[in-house]
Amino acid sequence: xxxxxxxxxxxxxxxxxxxxxxxxxxxxxxxxxxxxxxxxxxxxxxxxxxxxxxxxxxxxxxxxxxxxxxxxxxxxxxxxxxxxxxxxxxxxxxxxxxxxxxxxxxxxxxxxxxxxxxxxxxxxxxxxxxxxxxxxxxxxxxxxxxxxxxxxxxxxxxxxxxxxxxxxxxxxxxxxxxxxxxxxxxxxxxxxxxxxxxxxxxxxxxxxxxxxxxxxxxxxxxxxxxxxxxxxxxxxxxxxxxxxxxxxxxxxxxxxxxxxxxxxxxxxxxxxxxxxxxxxxxxxxxxxxxxxxxxxxxxxxxxxxxxxxxxxxxxxxxxxxxxxxxxxxxxxxxxxxxxxxxxxxxxxxxxxxxxxxxxxxxxxxxxxxxxxxxxxxxxxxxxxxxxxxxxxxxxxxxxxxxxxxxxxxxxxxxxxxxxxxxxxxxxxxxxxxxxxxxxxxxxxxxxxxxxxxxxxxxxxxxxxxxxxxxxxxxxxxxxxxxxxxxxxxxxxxxxxxxxxxxxxxxxxxxxxxxxxxxxxxxxxxxxxxxxxxxxxxxxxxxxxxxxx
Amino acid sequence: xxxxxxxxxxxxxxxxxxxxxxxxxxxxxxxxxxxxxxxxxxxxxxxxxxxxxxxxxxxxxxxxxxxxxxxxxxxxxxxxxxxxxxxxxxxxxxxxxxxxxxxxxxxxxxxxxxxxxxxxxxxxxxxxxxxxxxxxxxxxxxxxxxxxxxxxxxxxxxxxxxxxxxxxxxxxxxxxxxxxxxxxxxxxxxxxxxxxxxxxxxxxxxxxxxxxxxxxxxxxxxxxxxxxxxxxxxxxxxxxxxxxxxxxxxxxxxxxxxxxxxxxxxxxxxxxxxx
Numbered sequence: 001x002x003x004x005x006x007x008x009x010x011x012x013x014x015x016x017x018x019x020x021x022x023x024x025x026x027x028x029x030x031x032x033x034x035x036x037x038x039x040x041x042x043x044x045x046x047x048x049x050x051x052x053x054x055x056x057x058x059x060x061x062x063x064x065x066x067x068x069x070x071x072x073x074x075x076x077x078x079x080x081x082x083x084x085x086x087x088x089x090x091x092x093x094x095x096x097x098x099x100x101x102x103x104x105x106x107x108x109x110x111x112x113x114x115x116x117x118x119x120x121x122x123x124x125x126x127x128x129x130x131x132x133x134x135x136x137x138x139x140x141x142x143x144x145x146x147x148x149x150x151x152x153x154x155x156x157x158x159x160x161x162x163x164x165x166x167x168x169x170x171x172x173x174x175x176x177x178x179x180x181x182x183x184x185x186x187x188x189x190x191x192x193x194x195x196x197x198x199x200x201x202x203x204x205x206x207x208x209x210x211x212x213x214x215x216x217x218x219x220x221x222x223x224x225x226x227x228x229x230x231x232x233x234x235x236x237x238x239x240x241x242x243x244x245x246x247x248x249x250x251x252x253x254x255x256x257x258x259x260x261x262x263x264x265x266x267x268x269x270x271x272x273x274x275x276x277x278x279x280x281x282x283x284x285x286x287x288x289x290x291x292x293x294x295x296x297x298x299x300x301x302x303x304x305x306x307x308x309x310x311x312x313x314x315x316x317x318x319x320x321x322x323x324x325x326x327x328x329x330x331x332x333x334x335x336x337x338x339x340x341x342x343x344x345x346x347x348x349x350x351x352x353x354x355x356x357x358x359x360x361x362x363x364x365x366x367x368x369x370x371x372x373x374x375x376x377x378x379x380x381x382x383x384x385x386x387x388x389x390x391x392x393x394x395x396x397x398x399x400x401x402x403x404x405x406x407x408x409x410x411x412x413x414x415x416x417x418x419x420x421x422x423x424x425x426x427x428x429x430x431x432x433x434x435x436x437x438x439x440x441x442x443x444x445x446x447x448x449x450x451x452x453x454x455x456x457x458x459x460x461x462x463x464x465x466x467x468x469x470x471x472x473x474x475x476x477x478x479x480x481x482x483x484x485x486x487x488x489x490x491x492x493x494x495x496x497x498x499x500x501x502x503x504x505x506x507x508x509x510x511x512x513x514x515x516x517x518x519x520x521x522x523x524x525x526x527x528x529x530x531x532x533x534x535x536x537x538x539x540x541x542x543x544x545x546x547x548x
Numbered sequence: 549x550x551x552x553x554x555x556x557x558x559x560x561x562x563x564x565x566x567x568x569x570x571x572x573x574x575x576x577x578x579x580x581x582x583x584x585x586x587x588x589x590x591x592x593x594x595x596x597x598x599x600x601x602x603x604x605x606x607x608x609x610x611x612x613x614x615x616x617x618x619x620x621x622x623x624x625x626x627x628x629x630x631x632x633x634x635x636x637x638x639x640x641x642x643x644x645x646x647x648x649x650x651x652x653x654x655x656x657x658x659x660x661x662x663x664x665x666x667x668x669x670x671x672x673x674x675x676x677x678x679x680x681x682x683x684x685x686x687x688x689x690x691x692x693x694x695x696x697x698x699x700x701x702x703x704x705x706x707x708x709x710x711x712x713x714x715x716x717x718x719x720x721x722x723x724x725x726x727x728x729x730x731x732x733x734x735x736x737x738x739x740x741x742x743x744x745x746x747x748x749x750x751x752x753x754x755x756x757x758x759x760x761x762x763x764x765x766x767x768x769x770x771x772x773x774x775x776x777x778x779x780x781x782x783x784x785x786x787x788x789x790x791x792x793x794x795x796x797x798x799x800x801x802x803x804x805x806x807x808x809x810x811x812x813x814x815x816x817x818x819x820x821x822x823x
Contacts, residue, residue, distance in 0.1 A: 270702070
């Protein structure tokens, strides 16, 4: 062997030793002050709760873009800037809306907010002539459980009525046992109704579901303006009915509302025709506007792997101005999700300072319209900045730890793909444990509730990583209590603001975990794969086939 | 000369490359809810071995699949029954063809009994009468003098509909003495715990239950494939015309060893008697 070759091999060896050492000594210093400043600015009253399409949201988008520019991230938006502009449409139901229920010769005038709420509204919801109603149980078609509420009723051109919830089970192999499946979500039921040819849908609230709240709670939550993507063409009326007014639907039918509740309790719910029909003439205040996603990229250092992308998402919108509570009408969304955005900015700063250690490229996508139905992430999937089939993973940041430093982490969606292995590796590196998602979190934090589901549906393995319940200074019971109190009394209220107590050390730790996780995906040998049998595999294979 | 040869090879290579780049094919299936899971597994397996073809599938019922086939929005209608005359008429109106059916799998329904029940065989008529409430005691069918405990699946189960349509001729189930269970696993558990029980479902091997012979025919794959077991139905793929190109390749694959293996894995029966 020549001296040149020996020197060359030694240099190569040295390079790998240094690279490995560098990997172990990543500089992951999350700055608490920066976290606090970002979050407090984004949740400031001046930004008016960052409602989608509002001036406050525009200020937030500009702030995020300015930060990306300061970090020298590559702009991936329209025309070489950081904004992916999204056409949107808003409509707000006015008291003049007229919903009439007909049963033989009886006509009942339903009053907006008192008797019903609009789950989706807009110009398309005009139903000038009465349309027949049909009860479709829970409104679920779940082939894997041999369950189909639609199999014995014809719903085309009718309005379907379904009960909130899903069949109760203690058997994990049937509707996930006591844990709720995606089929229970009103959005899933509405999509199923549309796909079955129904003209409209009515959701009956179910006093037996854990989600059940008072009617006033629903009125407060649905008091916000409805916003859709500009190009959505859902010709579908969708109402939520006050249980007190729901009796009328079942007049002269083979079963009463009480029978329906009893069948639900006994797990014998069935579909049947109703003798009632409904007409609806809406009055709406409507407008069209642009709301942006904010998007930037950190290019990978490996000549081949830099063409594979990992998308970090955090939604920066919140609810805006809503019904006042204790004389406060600004829904600031500090925990949801100003803090998550602040964390994403800090992660971007740390990663950009270590950019040579990232083999794959990292995209930071701060999405709009999450609270209005995952609009920003849905739009991104329809208009991706880089090919979907080369986008190998999504890490969604929706909320960060704020109660206490923790000893375990949970991955929402970890069981679906081998991102689970990367999560485990990350936990090991940091001396943490991984735990299953606590059952109590499922209602509020499950996989289908935030932007990660948009990526999963497009075939991209995705995950949301949260702090577990093993805290340094709190018992699991105390920690769980704090979580539940936050969900019950702070979440989606004006009290989710910067005046609440935040343990920034916990937030800092959470960001450190996520940053390590990103490093690990960026440098792992192979791209993440869905686990066998996961329903999202086929979407992945479709994008690969179509090179989409 | 070498340069020219190189240029030709390069040209051939790049033209192949671009052909391949644009050679992505799409196959769309819609129809039977019964076949939804089967379609999903076919799609997954086919796309893995044919990475330039994307396969989409949708439920909605056989009728909606037939309509979609007629209006050209899908390539294949999946069907758990033959198309009805009015559906074929729509196909004729829109495509000028009655459609072409491809039998791709068989589906069988078993009657479950407790192993300690001395009854081993029932006629199809007896099963019908039991579920319609016209036979209520095991003594009426050669068993012990004991009330027959009927177990039924929920009305929103495809298995319930199968029994109702194929055994009860669409009649409603007997309302009394009937216990509804939610899942296939629950059905097996209930029958296994009740010596006087009768239930139904797919072929599930479980020590707590036995399958009743129907008309003295055992529900074993051989009897299902040779059509002697009475409670069976075919599953179909319909195309508007004789399939061509990538749709033909897909159907050939479904009928081949890999497609038929998936038929078996998803609880149905391959159509080929030797497979």
